[in-house]
Amino acid sequence: MVALDIEPLVRLQERARMIMSLALDEALAVSLDGPGLGLQGGRGGAIEVAKGGTELAKIARVEGFIQKREVADIERRQGELVETFEDTLIERHTIDLRILTATAVEEGVRTTAGAFVHELDDRAQELDWRDRVLWDVEAATANSDVELRVREDALVERERALEAARWAIEDREAAVTRAEEDSAVRQRNAAAQDKAIAEHEAAVEGCEAMADLERACQRIAHLEHTLDLGTRIMSASVARLHEAAREVGVVRPYDSLASASLGGLASQVDALVEGIMGVLEEVDEVAKDSSYDLARQVATVILASLRPQLRPDFPADTEESARRRVADAVDSIMVGFDGTPAAFQLAYRDDLSDDGDAKDAPSDPPAAQVSPAYSPAFTTAVVS
Known part of the structure:
Protein backbone atom coordinates (compact mmCIF):
# COMPACT_ATOMS: atom_id res chain seq x y z
CA MET A 1 0.00 0.00 0.00
CA VAL A 2 1.35 3.48 -1.02
CA ALA A 3 1.14 6.19 1.79
CA LEU A 4 0.42 9.86 0.78
CA ASP A 5 2.90 12.42 2.21
CA ILE A 6 0.53 15.09 3.86
CA GLU A 7 2.83 16.07 6.71
CA PRO A 8 3.61 19.58 5.25
CA LEU A 9 -0.11 20.32 4.97
CA VAL A 10 -0.76 19.32 8.57
CA ARG A 11 2.10 21.50 9.81
CA LEU A 12 0.83 24.42 7.78
CA GLN A 13 -2.67 23.97 9.27
CA GLU A 14 -1.27 23.86 12.82
CA ARG A 15 0.75 27.04 12.18
CA ALA A 16 -2.36 28.86 10.94
CA ARG A 17 -4.29 27.82 14.03
CA MET A 18 -1.48 29.01 16.29
CA ILE A 19 -1.34 32.39 14.50
CA MET A 20 -5.11 32.82 14.87
CA SER A 21 -4.92 31.98 18.60
CA LEU A 22 -2.13 34.55 19.14
CA ALA A 23 -4.07 37.23 17.23
CA LEU A 24 -7.22 36.63 19.28
CA ASP A 25 -5.26 36.73 22.54
CA GLU A 26 -3.59 40.06 21.65
CA ALA A 27 -6.88 41.62 20.56
CA LEU A 28 -8.49 40.61 23.82
CA ALA A 29 -5.57 41.97 25.84
CA VAL A 30 -5.74 45.36 24.01
CA SER A 31 -9.47 45.67 24.59
CA LEU A 32 -9.02 44.98 28.26
CA ASP A 33 -5.94 47.20 28.82
CA GLY A 34 -7.52 50.40 27.33
CA PRO A 35 -9.91 51.33 30.23
CA GLY A 36 -7.32 50.42 32.85
CA LEU A 37 -4.88 52.84 31.32
CA GLY A 38 -7.53 55.59 31.34
CA LEU A 39 -8.30 55.08 34.99
CA GLN A 40 -4.69 55.17 35.93
CA GLY A 41 -4.22 58.41 33.92
CA GLY A 42 -7.15 60.03 35.73
CA ARG A 43 -5.77 59.13 39.05
CA GLY A 44 -2.34 60.47 38.10
CA GLY A 45 -3.89 63.76 36.86
CA ALA A 46 -5.81 64.19 40.08
CA ILE A 47 -2.64 63.66 42.03
CA GLU A 48 -0.73 66.00 39.78
CA VAL A 49 -3.49 68.63 40.00
CA ALA A 50 -3.53 68.19 43.68
CA LYS A 51 0.09 68.70 43.92
CA GLY A 52 0.07 71.22 41.16
CA GLY A 53 2.93 71.92 39.22
CA THR A 54 4.14 72.33 35.73
CA GLU A 55 5.98 69.10 35.62
CA LEU A 56 2.91 67.14 36.37
CA ALA A 57 1.07 68.79 33.52
CA LYS A 58 3.96 67.97 31.22
CA ILE A 59 3.97 64.47 32.45
CA ALA A 60 0.22 64.28 31.87
CA ARG A 61 0.63 65.54 28.33
CA VAL A 62 3.49 63.22 27.71
CA GLU A 63 1.48 60.36 29.11
CA GLY A 64 -1.53 61.35 27.01
CA PHE A 65 0.68 61.52 23.96
CA ILE A 66 2.17 58.20 24.85
CA GLN A 67 -1.27 56.82 25.46
CA LYS A 68 -2.43 58.06 22.08
CA ARG A 69 0.57 56.58 20.44
CA GLU A 70 -0.03 53.36 22.29
CA VAL A 71 -3.69 53.39 21.27
CA ALA A 72 -2.64 54.09 17.69
CA ASP A 73 -0.15 51.35 17.89
CA ILE A 74 -2.75 49.08 19.40
CA GLU A 75 -5.23 49.96 16.69
CA ARG A 76 -2.57 49.52 14.07
CA ARG A 77 -1.62 46.27 15.60
CA GLN A 78 -5.27 45.31 15.87
CA GLY A 79 -5.75 46.11 12.19
CA GLU A 80 -2.67 44.15 11.35
CA LEU A 81 -3.95 41.37 13.51
CA VAL A 82 -7.34 41.56 11.81
CA GLU A 83 -5.64 41.48 8.43
CA THR A 84 -3.46 38.71 9.65
CA PHE A 85 -6.55 36.97 10.96
CA GLU A 86 -8.31 37.44 7.65
CA ASP A 87 -5.23 36.28 5.82
CA THR A 88 -5.06 33.44 8.24
CA LEU A 89 -8.71 32.61 7.61
CA ILE A 90 -8.12 32.79 3.88
CA GLU A 91 -5.01 30.75 4.27
CA ARG A 92 -6.98 28.40 6.52
CA HIS A 93 -9.69 28.06 3.90
CA THR A 94 -7.01 27.54 1.30
CA ILE A 95 -5.36 25.02 3.53
CA ASP A 96 -8.71 23.34 4.18
CA LEU A 97 -9.33 23.31 0.45
CA ARG A 98 -5.91 21.91 -0.08
CA ILE A 99 -6.55 19.43 2.68
CA LEU A 100 -9.84 18.43 1.06
CA THR A 101 -8.15 18.24 -2.30
CA ALA A 102 -5.32 16.30 -0.76
CA THR A 103 -7.88 14.11 1.00
CA ALA A 104 -9.70 13.52 -2.27
CA VAL A 105 -6.42 12.89 -3.98
CA GLU A 106 -5.48 10.66 -1.10
CA GLU A 107 -8.77 8.79 -1.44
CA GLY A 108 -8.18 8.44 -5.15
CA VAL A 109 -4.65 7.47 -4.48
CA ARG A 110 -5.88 5.07 -1.83
CA THR A 111 -8.41 3.63 -4.28
CA THR A 112 -5.80 3.42 -7.00
CA ALA A 113 -3.32 2.19 -4.46
CA GLY A 114 -5.88 -0.37 -3.27
CA ALA A 115 -6.41 -1.57 -6.80
CA PHE A 116 -2.69 -1.48 -7.37
CA VAL A 117 -2.14 -3.20 -4.03
CA HIS A 118 -4.78 -5.78 -4.97
CA GLU A 119 -3.06 -6.23 -8.30
CA LEU A 120 0.26 -6.40 -6.51
CA ASP A 121 -1.23 -8.94 -4.11
CA ASP A 122 -2.44 -10.99 -7.06
CA ARG A 123 0.93 -10.66 -8.68
CA ALA A 124 2.56 -11.50 -5.35
CA GLN A 125 0.36 -14.58 -5.06
CA GLU A 126 1.20 -15.49 -8.62
CA LEU A 127 4.86 -14.91 -7.89
CA ASP A 128 4.52 -16.98 -4.73
CA TRP A 129 2.88 -19.73 -6.78
CA ARG A 130 5.63 -19.43 -9.35
CA ASP A 131 8.20 -19.46 -6.56
CA ARG A 132 6.62 -22.63 -5.15
CA VAL A 133 6.53 -24.18 -8.61
CA LEU A 134 10.12 -23.07 -9.19
CA TRP A 135 11.09 -24.42 -5.80
CA ASP A 136 9.40 -27.72 -6.62
CA VAL A 137 11.15 -27.75 -9.99
CA GLU A 138 14.46 -26.91 -8.34
CA ALA A 139 13.88 -29.64 -5.75
CA ALA A 140 13.01 -32.10 -8.52
CA THR A 141 16.06 -30.93 -10.45
CA ALA A 142 18.22 -31.33 -7.36
CA ASN A 143 16.80 -34.82 -6.84
CA SER A 144 17.39 -35.55 -10.52
CA ASP A 145 20.94 -34.25 -10.18
CA VAL A 146 21.47 -36.47 -7.17
CA GLU A 147 20.03 -39.45 -9.04
CA LEU A 148 22.17 -38.60 -12.06
CA ARG A 149 25.26 -38.37 -9.88
CA VAL A 150 24.37 -41.69 -8.27
CA ARG A 151 23.81 -43.22 -11.70
CA GLU A 152 27.05 -41.71 -12.99
CA ASP A 153 28.89 -43.13 -10.00
CA ALA A 154 27.24 -46.50 -10.62
CA LEU A 155 28.15 -46.29 -14.31
CA VAL A 156 31.72 -45.38 -13.43
CA GLU A 157 31.91 -48.32 -11.04
CA ARG A 158 30.33 -50.58 -13.68
CA GLU A 159 32.80 -49.32 -16.29
CA ARG A 160 35.65 -49.99 -13.88
CA ALA A 161 34.29 -53.47 -13.23
CA LEU A 162 33.85 -54.05 -16.97
CA GLU A 163 37.37 -52.77 -17.60
CA ALA A 164 38.72 -55.09 -14.93
CA ALA A 165 36.67 -57.96 -16.38
CA ARG A 166 37.92 -57.05 -19.85
CA TRP A 167 41.50 -57.10 -18.60
CA ALA A 168 40.87 -60.42 -16.89
CA ILE A 169 39.29 -61.81 -20.07
CA GLU A 170 42.19 -60.53 -22.15
CA ASP A 171 44.66 -62.10 -19.73
CA ARG A 172 42.65 -65.31 -19.80
CA GLU A 173 42.45 -65.22 -23.60
CA ALA A 174 46.18 -64.59 -23.77
CA ALA A 175 46.76 -67.52 -21.40
CA VAL A 176 44.38 -69.68 -23.45
CA THR A 177 46.13 -68.58 -26.65
CA ARG A 178 49.51 -69.40 -25.16
CA ALA A 179 48.15 -72.73 -23.94
CA GLU A 180 46.67 -73.43 -27.39
CA GLU A 181 49.97 -72.50 -29.02
CA ASP A 182 51.86 -74.72 -26.58
CA SER A 183 49.32 -77.49 -27.17
CA ALA A 184 49.61 -77.02 -30.95
CA VAL A 185 53.40 -77.10 -30.67
CA ARG A 186 53.20 -80.22 -28.51
CA GLN A 187 50.73 -81.78 -30.94
CA ARG A 188 52.98 -80.92 -33.88
CA ASN A 189 55.96 -82.31 -32.03
CA ALA A 190 54.00 -85.42 -31.08
CA ALA A 191 52.72 -85.76 -34.66
CA ALA A 192 56.24 -85.29 -35.97
CA GLN A 193 57.53 -87.86 -33.48
CA ASP A 194 54.70 -90.27 -34.34
Whole structure:
Protein backbone atom coordinates (compact mmCIF):
# COMPACT_ATOMS: atom_id res chain seq x y z
CA MET A 1 0.00 0.00 0.00
CA VAL A 2 1.35 3.48 -1.02
CA ALA A 3 1.14 6.19 1.79
CA LEU A 4 0.42 9.86 0.78
CA ASP A 5 2.90 12.42 2.21
CA ILE A 6 0.53 15.09 3.86
CA GLU A 7 2.83 16.07 6.71
CA PRO A 8 3.61 19.58 5.25
CA LEU A 9 -0.11 20.32 4.97
CA VAL A 10 -0.76 19.32 8.57
CA ARG A 11 2.10 21.50 9.81
CA LEU A 12 0.83 24.42 7.78
CA GLN A 13 -2.67 23.97 9.27
CA GLU A 14 -1.27 23.86 12.82
CA ARG A 15 0.75 27.04 12.18
CA ALA A 16 -2.36 28.86 10.94
CA ARG A 17 -4.29 27.82 14.03
CA MET A 18 -1.48 29.01 16.29
CA ILE A 19 -1.34 32.39 14.50
CA MET A 20 -5.11 32.82 14.87
CA SER A 21 -4.92 31.98 18.60
CA LEU A 22 -2.13 34.55 19.14
CA ALA A 23 -4.07 37.23 17.23
CA LEU A 24 -7.22 36.63 19.28
CA ASP A 25 -5.26 36.73 22.54
CA GLU A 26 -3.59 40.06 21.65
CA ALA A 27 -6.88 41.62 20.56
CA LEU A 28 -8.49 40.61 23.82
CA ALA A 29 -5.57 41.97 25.84
CA VAL A 30 -5.74 45.36 24.01
CA SER A 31 -9.47 45.67 24.59
CA LEU A 32 -9.02 44.98 28.26
CA ASP A 33 -5.94 47.20 28.82
CA GLY A 34 -7.52 50.40 27.33
CA PRO A 35 -9.91 51.33 30.23
CA GLY A 36 -7.32 50.42 32.85
CA LEU A 37 -4.88 52.84 31.32
CA GLY A 38 -7.53 55.59 31.34
CA LEU A 39 -8.30 55.08 34.99
CA GLN A 40 -4.69 55.17 35.93
CA GLY A 41 -4.22 58.41 33.92
CA GLY A 42 -7.15 60.03 35.73
CA ARG A 43 -5.77 59.13 39.05
CA GLY A 44 -2.34 60.47 38.10
CA GLY A 45 -3.89 63.76 36.86
CA ALA A 46 -5.81 64.19 40.08
CA ILE A 47 -2.64 63.66 42.03
CA GLU A 48 -0.73 66.00 39.78
CA VAL A 49 -3.49 68.63 40.00
CA ALA A 50 -3.53 68.19 43.68
CA LYS A 51 0.09 68.70 43.92
CA GLY A 52 0.07 71.22 41.16
CA GLY A 53 2.93 71.92 39.22
CA THR A 54 4.14 72.33 35.73
CA GLU A 55 5.98 69.10 35.62
CA LEU A 56 2.91 67.14 36.37
CA ALA A 57 1.07 68.79 33.52
CA LYS A 58 3.96 67.97 31.22
CA ILE A 59 3.97 64.47 32.45
CA ALA A 60 0.22 64.28 31.87
CA ARG A 61 0.63 65.54 28.33
CA VAL A 62 3.49 63.22 27.71
CA GLU A 63 1.48 60.36 29.11
CA GLY A 64 -1.53 61.35 27.01
CA PHE A 65 0.68 61.52 23.96
CA ILE A 66 2.17 58.20 24.85
CA GLN A 67 -1.27 56.82 25.46
CA LYS A 68 -2.43 58.06 22.08
CA ARG A 69 0.57 56.58 20.44
CA GLU A 70 -0.03 53.36 22.29
CA VAL A 71 -3.69 53.39 21.27
CA ALA A 72 -2.64 54.09 17.69
CA ASP A 73 -0.15 51.35 17.89
CA ILE A 74 -2.75 49.08 19.40
CA GLU A 75 -5.23 49.96 16.69
CA ARG A 76 -2.57 49.52 14.07
CA ARG A 77 -1.62 46.27 15.60
CA GLN A 78 -5.27 45.31 15.87
CA GLY A 79 -5.75 46.11 12.19
CA GLU A 80 -2.67 44.15 11.35
CA LEU A 81 -3.95 41.37 13.51
CA VAL A 82 -7.34 41.56 11.81
CA GLU A 83 -5.64 41.48 8.43
CA THR A 84 -3.46 38.71 9.65
CA PHE A 85 -6.55 36.97 10.96
CA GLU A 86 -8.31 37.44 7.65
CA ASP A 87 -5.23 36.28 5.82
CA THR A 88 -5.06 33.44 8.24
CA LEU A 89 -8.71 32.61 7.61
CA ILE A 90 -8.12 32.79 3.88
CA GLU A 91 -5.01 30.75 4.27
CA ARG A 92 -6.98 28.40 6.52
CA HIS A 93 -9.69 28.06 3.90
CA THR A 94 -7.01 27.54 1.30
CA ILE A 95 -5.36 25.02 3.53
CA ASP A 96 -8.71 23.34 4.18
CA LEU A 97 -9.33 23.31 0.45
CA ARG A 98 -5.91 21.91 -0.08
CA ILE A 99 -6.55 19.43 2.68
CA LEU A 100 -9.84 18.43 1.06
CA THR A 101 -8.15 18.24 -2.30
CA ALA A 102 -5.32 16.30 -0.76
CA THR A 103 -7.88 14.11 1.00
CA ALA A 104 -9.70 13.52 -2.27
CA VAL A 105 -6.42 12.89 -3.98
CA GLU A 106 -5.48 10.66 -1.10
CA GLU A 107 -8.77 8.79 -1.44
CA GLY A 108 -8.18 8.44 -5.15
CA VAL A 109 -4.65 7.47 -4.48
CA ARG A 110 -5.88 5.07 -1.83
CA THR A 111 -8.41 3.63 -4.28
CA THR A 112 -5.80 3.42 -7.00
CA ALA A 113 -3.32 2.19 -4.46
CA GLY A 114 -5.88 -0.37 -3.27
CA ALA A 115 -6.41 -1.57 -6.80
CA PHE A 116 -2.69 -1.48 -7.37
CA VAL A 117 -2.14 -3.20 -4.03
CA HIS A 118 -4.78 -5.78 -4.97
CA GLU A 119 -3.06 -6.23 -8.30
CA LEU A 120 0.26 -6.40 -6.51
CA ASP A 121 -1.23 -8.94 -4.11
CA ASP A 122 -2.44 -10.99 -7.06
CA ARG A 123 0.93 -10.66 -8.68
CA ALA A 124 2.56 -11.50 -5.35
CA GLN A 125 0.36 -14.58 -5.06
CA GLU A 126 1.20 -15.49 -8.62
CA LEU A 127 4.86 -14.91 -7.89
CA ASP A 128 4.52 -16.98 -4.73
CA TRP A 129 2.88 -19.73 -6.78
CA ARG A 130 5.63 -19.43 -9.35
CA ASP A 131 8.20 -19.46 -6.56
CA ARG A 132 6.62 -22.63 -5.15
CA VAL A 133 6.53 -24.18 -8.61
CA LEU A 134 10.12 -23.07 -9.19
CA TRP A 135 11.09 -24.42 -5.80
CA ASP A 136 9.40 -27.72 -6.62
CA VAL A 137 11.15 -27.75 -9.99
CA GLU A 138 14.46 -26.91 -8.34
CA ALA A 139 13.88 -29.64 -5.75
CA ALA A 140 13.01 -32.10 -8.52
CA THR A 141 16.06 -30.93 -10.45
CA ALA A 142 18.22 -31.33 -7.36
CA ASN A 143 16.80 -34.82 -6.84
CA SER A 144 17.39 -35.55 -10.52
CA ASP A 145 20.94 -34.25 -10.18
CA VAL A 146 21.47 -36.47 -7.17
CA GLU A 147 20.03 -39.45 -9.04
CA LEU A 148 22.17 -38.60 -12.06
CA ARG A 149 25.26 -38.37 -9.88
CA VAL A 150 24.37 -41.69 -8.27
CA ARG A 151 23.81 -43.22 -11.70
CA GLU A 152 27.05 -41.71 -12.99
CA ASP A 153 28.89 -43.13 -10.00
CA ALA A 154 27.24 -46.50 -10.62
CA LEU A 155 28.15 -46.29 -14.31
CA VAL A 156 31.72 -45.38 -13.43
CA GLU A 157 31.91 -48.32 -11.04
CA ARG A 158 30.33 -50.58 -13.68
CA GLU A 159 32.80 -49.32 -16.29
CA ARG A 160 35.65 -49.99 -13.88
CA ALA A 161 34.29 -53.47 -13.23
CA LEU A 162 33.85 -54.05 -16.97
CA GLU A 163 37.37 -52.77 -17.60
CA ALA A 164 38.72 -55.09 -14.93
CA ALA A 165 36.67 -57.96 -16.38
CA ARG A 166 37.92 -57.05 -19.85
CA TRP A 167 41.50 -57.10 -18.60
CA ALA A 168 40.87 -60.42 -16.89
CA ILE A 169 39.29 -61.81 -20.07
CA GLU A 170 42.19 -60.53 -22.15
CA ASP A 171 44.66 -62.10 -19.73
CA ARG A 172 42.65 -65.31 -19.80
CA GLU A 173 42.45 -65.22 -23.60
CA ALA A 174 46.18 -64.59 -23.77
CA ALA A 175 46.76 -67.52 -21.40
CA VAL A 176 44.38 -69.68 -23.45
CA THR A 177 46.13 -68.58 -26.65
CA ARG A 178 49.51 -69.40 -25.16
CA ALA A 179 48.15 -72.73 -23.94
CA GLU A 180 46.67 -73.43 -27.39
CA GLU A 181 49.97 -72.50 -29.02
CA ASP A 182 51.86 -74.72 -26.58
CA SER A 183 49.32 -77.49 -27.17
CA ALA A 184 49.61 -77.02 -30.95
CA VAL A 185 53.40 -77.10 -30.67
CA ARG A 186 53.20 -80.22 -28.51
CA GLN A 187 50.73 -81.78 -30.94
CA ARG A 188 52.98 -80.92 -33.88
CA ASN A 189 55.96 -82.31 -32.03
CA ALA A 190 54.00 -85.42 -31.08
CA ALA A 191 52.72 -85.76 -34.66
CA ALA A 192 56.24 -85.29 -35.97
CA GLN A 193 57.53 -87.86 -33.48
CA ASP A 194 54.70 -90.27 -34.34
CA LYS A 195 55.34 -89.70 -38.01
CA ALA A 196 59.07 -90.20 -37.54
CA ILE A 197 58.38 -93.36 -35.53
CA ALA A 198 55.93 -94.58 -38.17
CA GLU A 199 58.41 -93.78 -40.91
CA HIS A 200 61.14 -95.52 -38.98
CA GLU A 201 58.90 -98.54 -38.43
CA ALA A 202 57.90 -98.43 -42.10
CA ALA A 203 61.55 -98.20 -43.04
CA VAL A 204 62.37 -101.14 -40.78
CA GLU A 205 59.41 -103.10 -42.12
CA GLY A 206 60.39 -102.08 -45.66
CA CYS A 207 63.92 -103.27 -45.06
CA GLU A 208 62.63 -106.56 -43.65
CA ALA A 209 60.16 -106.86 -46.54
CA MET A 210 62.93 -106.10 -49.01
CA ALA A 211 65.09 -108.78 -47.40
CA ASP A 212 62.21 -111.28 -47.52
CA LEU A 213 61.52 -110.18 -51.08
CA GLU A 214 65.15 -110.72 -52.04
CA ARG A 215 65.10 -114.18 -50.50
CA ALA A 216 61.79 -114.97 -52.24
CA CYS A 217 63.17 -113.68 -55.53
CA GLN A 218 66.27 -115.82 -55.15
CA ARG A 219 64.16 -118.88 -54.34
CA ILE A 220 61.84 -118.20 -57.27
CA ALA A 221 64.83 -117.74 -59.57
CA HIS A 222 66.27 -121.03 -58.33
CA LEU A 223 62.93 -122.78 -58.86
CA GLU A 224 62.60 -121.25 -62.32
CA HIS A 225 66.11 -122.34 -63.21
CA THR A 226 65.45 -125.84 -61.92
CA LEU A 227 62.11 -126.06 -63.72
CA ASP A 228 63.60 -124.74 -66.93
CA LEU A 229 66.52 -127.14 -66.75
CA GLY A 230 64.28 -130.10 -65.94
CA THR A 231 61.86 -129.24 -68.69
CA ARG A 232 64.61 -128.98 -71.26
CA ILE A 233 66.27 -132.21 -70.11
CA MET A 234 62.91 -133.97 -70.18
CA SER A 235 62.16 -132.69 -73.66
CA ALA A 236 65.58 -133.81 -74.90
CA SER A 237 65.19 -137.24 -73.28
CA VAL A 238 61.75 -137.79 -74.78
CA ALA A 239 63.01 -136.67 -78.17
CA ARG A 240 65.95 -139.06 -77.98
CA LEU A 241 63.61 -141.85 -76.86
CA HIS A 242 61.30 -141.32 -79.80
CA GLU A 243 64.25 -141.06 -82.18
CA ALA A 244 65.71 -144.32 -80.91
CA ALA A 245 62.33 -146.03 -81.15
CA ARG A 246 61.86 -144.84 -84.68
CA GLU A 247 65.36 -146.04 -85.60
CA VAL A 248 64.57 -149.54 -84.36
CA GLY A 249 61.12 -149.43 -85.87
CA VAL A 250 59.16 -149.26 -82.63
CA VAL A 251 56.33 -146.85 -82.15
CA ARG A 252 55.43 -146.13 -78.52
CA PRO A 253 51.70 -145.64 -78.18
CA TYR A 254 50.02 -143.18 -75.78
CA ASP A 255 49.36 -144.81 -72.44
CA SER A 256 46.21 -143.31 -70.94
CA LEU A 257 46.59 -145.25 -67.72
CA ALA A 258 50.02 -143.85 -67.12
CA SER A 259 48.72 -140.40 -67.90
CA ALA A 260 45.80 -140.91 -65.56
CA SER A 261 48.03 -142.22 -62.81
CA LEU A 262 50.09 -139.04 -63.01
CA GLY A 263 47.04 -136.72 -62.72
CA GLY A 264 47.44 -136.04 -58.99
CA LEU A 265 51.05 -135.04 -59.47
CA ALA A 266 50.08 -132.88 -62.44
CA SER A 267 47.45 -131.08 -60.40
CA GLN A 268 50.03 -130.44 -57.68
CA VAL A 269 52.42 -129.06 -60.28
CA ASP A 270 49.64 -126.85 -61.69
CA ALA A 271 48.84 -125.57 -58.19
CA LEU A 272 52.56 -124.90 -57.69
CA VAL A 273 52.60 -122.95 -60.95
CA GLU A 274 49.53 -120.92 -59.91
CA GLY A 275 51.13 -120.24 -56.52
CA ILE A 276 54.30 -119.10 -58.24
CA MET A 277 52.25 -116.76 -60.47
CA GLY A 278 50.51 -115.37 -57.35
CA VAL A 279 53.90 -114.82 -55.78
CA LEU A 280 54.74 -112.63 -58.77
CA GLU A 281 51.70 -110.41 -58.12
CA GLU A 282 52.48 -110.18 -54.39
CA VAL A 283 56.09 -109.38 -55.23
CA ASP A 284 54.86 -106.58 -57.52
CA GLU A 285 52.63 -105.13 -54.75
CA VAL A 286 55.38 -105.38 -52.15
CA ALA A 287 57.79 -103.73 -54.56
CA LYS A 288 55.32 -100.91 -55.17
CA ASP A 289 54.72 -100.35 -51.43
CA SER A 290 58.43 -100.59 -50.68
CA SER A 291 59.24 -98.15 -53.48
CA TYR A 292 56.54 -95.77 -52.23
CA ASP A 293 57.82 -95.91 -48.63
CA LEU A 294 61.38 -95.63 -49.85
CA ALA A 295 60.53 -92.48 -51.86
CA ARG A 296 58.75 -90.98 -48.85
CA GLN A 297 61.68 -91.78 -46.57
CA VAL A 298 64.10 -90.24 -49.06
CA ALA A 299 61.97 -87.04 -49.17
CA THR A 300 61.82 -86.98 -45.35
CA VAL A 301 65.58 -87.42 -45.07
CA ILE A 302 66.11 -84.61 -47.61
CA LEU A 303 63.77 -82.33 -45.63
CA ALA A 304 65.52 -83.24 -42.39
CA SER A 305 68.87 -82.40 -43.97
CA LEU A 306 67.49 -79.03 -45.06
CA ARG A 307 66.04 -78.21 -41.63
CA PRO A 308 69.16 -76.48 -40.24
CA GLN A 309 69.15 -74.18 -43.28
CA LEU A 310 65.64 -72.85 -42.52
CA ARG A 311 65.69 -69.26 -41.33
CA PRO A 312 64.48 -68.69 -37.74
CA ASP A 313 62.10 -65.93 -38.86
CA PHE A 314 60.05 -68.36 -40.95
CA PRO A 315 56.51 -69.02 -39.70
CA ALA A 316 56.00 -71.83 -37.24
CA ASP A 317 54.20 -74.04 -39.78
CA THR A 318 56.90 -73.80 -42.48
CA GLU A 319 58.23 -77.28 -41.78
CA GLU A 320 54.74 -78.80 -41.66
CA SER A 321 53.84 -77.06 -44.92
CA ALA A 322 57.05 -78.33 -46.54
CA ARG A 323 56.32 -81.85 -45.30
CA ARG A 324 52.79 -81.69 -46.71
CA ARG A 325 54.06 -80.41 -50.05
CA VAL A 326 56.72 -83.15 -50.22
CA ALA A 327 54.10 -85.76 -49.34
CA ASP A 328 51.77 -84.38 -52.03
CA ALA A 329 54.63 -84.47 -54.54
CA VAL A 330 55.45 -88.08 -53.60
CA ASP A 331 51.77 -89.01 -53.88
CA SER A 332 51.56 -87.34 -57.29
CA ILE A 333 54.67 -89.21 -58.45
CA MET A 334 53.57 -92.57 -57.04
CA VAL A 335 50.02 -92.33 -58.49
CA GLY A 336 51.33 -93.35 -61.94
CA PHE A 337 54.18 -95.43 -60.58
CA ASP A 338 53.60 -99.15 -61.26
CA GLY A 339 56.76 -100.22 -59.50
CA THR A 340 59.84 -101.69 -61.14
CA PRO A 341 60.29 -105.09 -59.51
CA ALA A 342 62.19 -107.81 -61.33
CA ALA A 343 60.00 -109.31 -64.01
CA PHE A 344 60.17 -112.91 -62.80
CA GLN A 345 59.44 -115.30 -65.66
CA LEU A 346 59.11 -119.02 -65.49
CA ALA A 347 60.94 -121.10 -68.04
CA TYR A 348 57.68 -122.81 -68.81
CA ARG A 349 54.53 -120.85 -69.70
CA ASP A 350 51.09 -121.85 -70.85
CA ASP A 351 51.63 -120.02 -74.15
CA LEU A 352 54.41 -122.32 -75.45
CA SER A 353 52.68 -122.34 -78.80
CA ASP A 354 53.59 -118.67 -79.23
CA ASP A 355 57.29 -119.41 -78.65
CA GLY A 356 57.34 -122.73 -80.55
CA ASP A 357 58.93 -121.18 -83.58
CA ALA A 358 61.87 -119.86 -81.62
CA LYS A 359 65.22 -121.50 -82.21
CA ASP A 360 66.91 -123.44 -79.47
CA ALA A 361 70.14 -122.25 -78.01
CA PRO A 362 73.26 -123.88 -79.44
CA SER A 363 74.20 -125.32 -76.07
CA ASP A 364 70.83 -127.00 -75.58
CA PRO A 365 70.15 -130.43 -77.07
CA PRO A 366 67.86 -130.43 -80.08
CA ALA A 367 64.24 -130.45 -79.06
CA ALA A 368 61.95 -132.88 -80.89
CA GLN A 369 58.37 -132.41 -81.75
CA VAL A 370 56.34 -133.28 -78.68
CA SER A 371 52.98 -134.88 -79.11
CA PRO A 372 50.00 -133.14 -77.59
CA ALA A 373 49.65 -136.11 -75.35
CA TYR A 374 52.69 -134.93 -73.46
CA SER A 375 51.18 -132.25 -71.22
CA PRO A 376 53.15 -130.06 -68.79
CA ALA A 377 51.90 -132.19 -65.97
CA PHE A 378 53.29 -135.29 -67.64
CA THR A 379 56.61 -133.64 -68.30
CA THR A 380 56.87 -132.43 -64.72
CA ALA A 381 55.97 -135.89 -63.46
CA VAL A 382 58.67 -137.45 -65.59
CA VAL A 383 61.20 -134.96 -64.31
CA SER A 384 60.16 -135.69 -60.75
